[in-house]
Amino acid sequence: MINSPNPKLSPEKYARLKAEAQAPYKGFRKFIYLGLGASGLIGAMIFFLQLLAGRGSITGLSNFALQVGVVALMIWLFRRESD
Numbered sequence: 001m002i003n004s005p006n007p008k009l010s011p012e013k014y015a016r017l018k019a020e021a022q023a024p025y026k027g028f029r030k031f032i033y034l035g036l037g038a039s040g041l042i043g044a045m046i047f048f049l050q051l052l053a054g055r056g057s058i059t060g061l062s063n064f065a066l067q068v069g070v071v072a073l074m075i076w077l078f079r080r081e082s083d
Contacts (some may be wrong), residue, residue, distance in 0.1 A: 015022030030081050042066040 009017075020026070044067035050056050051064060 017027060026081060030078060033074045033078040033081065037078070038072055040067050040070035042070060 002027050044064060047056070047060055047064035047067055056064075
């Protein structure tokens, strides 16, 4: 039978392989989301500090908003991936 697990595999290993087949590269995607979120957070902190120092302009404010949006998107994708 195709749907029955291989008798040589333990039930735990079979369940892990089945979960990986249903959602391939899940761990890798979560790692990418964390990396991009951290990058966006660093960028947001830099633009925020520039705004506080008075060096900010409309461009600085828009860049800050973009970085905050990237962080929010990565948080949303990470939470969606975890469910």
